[in-house]
Amino acid sequence: MPAPTSPGGALRLLIVAPPLAGHLLPARALALAWAARGHRVSWVGPESALRPVLGPDAVVHPTGARLFREQAVGGAAAVRSLWDGFVVPHTRFTLGAVRRAVEQWRPDVVLVDQHSPAGALAAHGAGVRWASFAPSSLEIGDPPFDDRELASWRDEVLHGLWERAGLPAAEFTDPRFSPGLVIAPTCRELAGLDRVPAEYALVGPLLADRPEPPFPxxxxxxxxxxxxxxxxxxxxxxxxxxxxxxxxxxxxxxxxxxxxxxxxxxxxxxxxxxxxxxxxxxxxxxxxxxxxxxxxxxxxxxxxxxxxxxxxxxxxxxxxxxxxxxxxxxxxxxxxxxxxxxxxxxxxxxxxxxxxxxxxxxxxxxxxxxxSGGGTVAAVERLERFVRAKR
Known part of the structure; x- marks a missing residue:
């Protein structure tokens, strides 16, 4: 039976995610559901990391690969080292490739993992709609630490990424949070949110069949x-x-x-x-x-x-x-x-x-x-509505 096609024709989704299985697996489930509705998907990242998770048929715009600094264990130091040792250098390293992918593939929407801000920077610069993907509880709701110094430091980092990308300061938007849509595979209770903002889609688990290793x-x-x-x-x-x-x-x-x-x-x-x-x-x-x-x-x-x-x-x-x-x-x-x-x-x-x-x-x-969040079906339906809202 042919895959159902969403009304209004096929849409092109570009996914920008870090080369980490914990981030790629839920994004892959969303991508499979997106493709099942007759849409198209491509990815940006190092093929050596993405291909084993996504499989041989995925369209990958390669970024090349590099080593990143070891990260601290525990507390505010771990948050700082995550950004200093991985997120920031990864963003700088991949931004050119992400911009080329946006220009050449011309997506209708870019899905940007919160730990791959290059996607938001490239999409904003090209005038393409982008949605945030929050597979980690570290950013959703901004919960980790009641630490003004840490929050101030992180704000400087985010503004620095924006400035380094050559984007106008007056247009600054936190690249972790799309003002239009934030998709998170969680629920209000687990996210610790008293109130769910209108742009948040807490869809619960994003699961799909995946290759499993042999087991006795x-x-x-x-x-x-x-x-x-x-x-x-x-x-x-x-x-x-x-x-x-x-x-x-x-x-x-x-x-x-x-x-x-x-x-x-x-x-x-x-x-x-x-x-x-x-x-x-x-x-x-x-x-x-x-x-x-x-x-x-x-x-x-x-x-x-x-x-x-x-x-x-x-x-x-x-x-x-x-x-x-x-x-x-x-x-x-x-x-x-x-x-x-x-x-x-x-x-x-x-x-x-x-x-x-x-x-x-x-x-x-x-x-x-x-x-109860609806999983992959709810995620792709919300993403479709977001893309079509101002086309």
């Missing part, structure tokens, strides 16, 4: 509860000691089998499964895990919640402390300290979310609230 399903032990342990791809270099403490905690939970995203040769309790990559979404969809121990990345958190699974969250940096705080406040998770939590504390936290039904009840409620 036959090694899942029947009759045992299971905990998925995953600390995210960007956290691998700092998670080693934490995983040792988690393994020690799980070793004292003989009725629980651990499924760990980590080196297969890691020190693990008897019966645990460890793989460099695990099919997180498929494990959740099959009901193969009862709880999740993670770093609080939005994708892992949201995917766990929409499947009704409670969490133990050990946030490391960026938006993770914000997400962890909200999950704990909403009763869907126990928050532990990534750097200092002992094996005993981790064991107690895991026992709480496994044994106390209130955590699962809260996770299921939050999952329903997330799903």
């Amino acid at each position: 399903w036959e090694r899942l032990a029947p009759g045992r509860r299971r905990v998925l342990v995953t600390m995210g791809t960007l956290s691998a270099e700092v998670a080693g000691d934490f995983l040792h403490r988690a393994a020690a905690a799980l070793a004292e939970l003989p009725d629980v089998q651990a499924v760990v995203a980590g080196p297969p040769d890691a020190a693990l309790p008897p019966g645990a499964l460890a793989c460099d990559r695990v099919p997180v979404l498929e494990l959740l969809e099959r009901g193969a895990v009862d709880a999740v121990l993670c770093h609080g990345g939005m994708n892992t958190a949201v995917e766990s919640l929409v499947h009704g699974r409670p969490l133990v969250v050990a946030p490391i940096r960026h938006d993770q402390p914000v997400t962890a705080g909200r999950l704990a406040a909403l009763g869907a998770a126990v928050r532990v300290d990534f750097a200092t939590a002992t094996a005993g504390e981790l064991r107690a936290a895991l026992r709480s979310v496994l044994d106390d039904p209130s955590f699962r009840t809260a996770a299921q409620l939050l999952g329903r609230q997330l799903l």
Whole structure:
């Protein structure tokens, strides 16, 4: 059956996102839904990072790739290093390529990840409509720190990017927030918003079928509860000691089998499964895990919640402390300290979310609230209305 076409003809969407799986996966789900309505999609970014996530058929305007400075762990320092060490240099490095893509591909709208401001700068300069994409809780609602110094520093950074791009100061717009549309895969409760601005589209999870790594399903032990342990791809270099403490905690939970995203040769309790990559979404969809121990990345958190699974969250940096705080406040998770939590504390936290039904009840409620946003269908419909409103 042919894909349904939106009334008014095909629209061209250019997506500008950082080369990070946690940002690309929800954007990819939106892109697939956009294409299913008869529209066209292309991307800007380094092919080496985008192609494995997007697949061989995606249209990618290449930017080239470069290394970025290591980022700090925790607190305001992590926010500063995220912008100083990644967002700002990435924006400067890619701006020329993004401008060429806008000029040559002539999109009807540019979808700009909040951590890829080059998209907003290029679109504004070309007079093309742009919408913001907020897959992280770090910027949405501006929640991280009640820190005037940090806010002032960040404002200087944003104005500096605008000025360096040669855009008129009088036209300054925060490149993190389109004045017309901000799409976020969250809900009001998880975003911590008392009031949702009219331009915000809180659509809940943006999920799509995706290639999953092979997994030894036959090694899942029947009759045992299971905990998925995953600390995210960007956290691998700092998670080693934490995983040792988690393994020690799980070793004292003989009725629980651990499924760990980590080196297969890691020190693990008897019966645990460890793989460099695990099919997180498929494990959740099959009901193969009862709880999740993670770093609080939005994708892992949201995917766990929409499947009704409670969490133990050990946030490391960026938006993770914000997400962890909200999950704990909403009763869907126990928050532990990534750097200092002992094996005993981790064991107690895991026992709480496994044994106390209130955590699962809260996770299921939050999952329903997330799903009520409408997901990819709501996102593309809102994006269509935004584009067509002033054509």
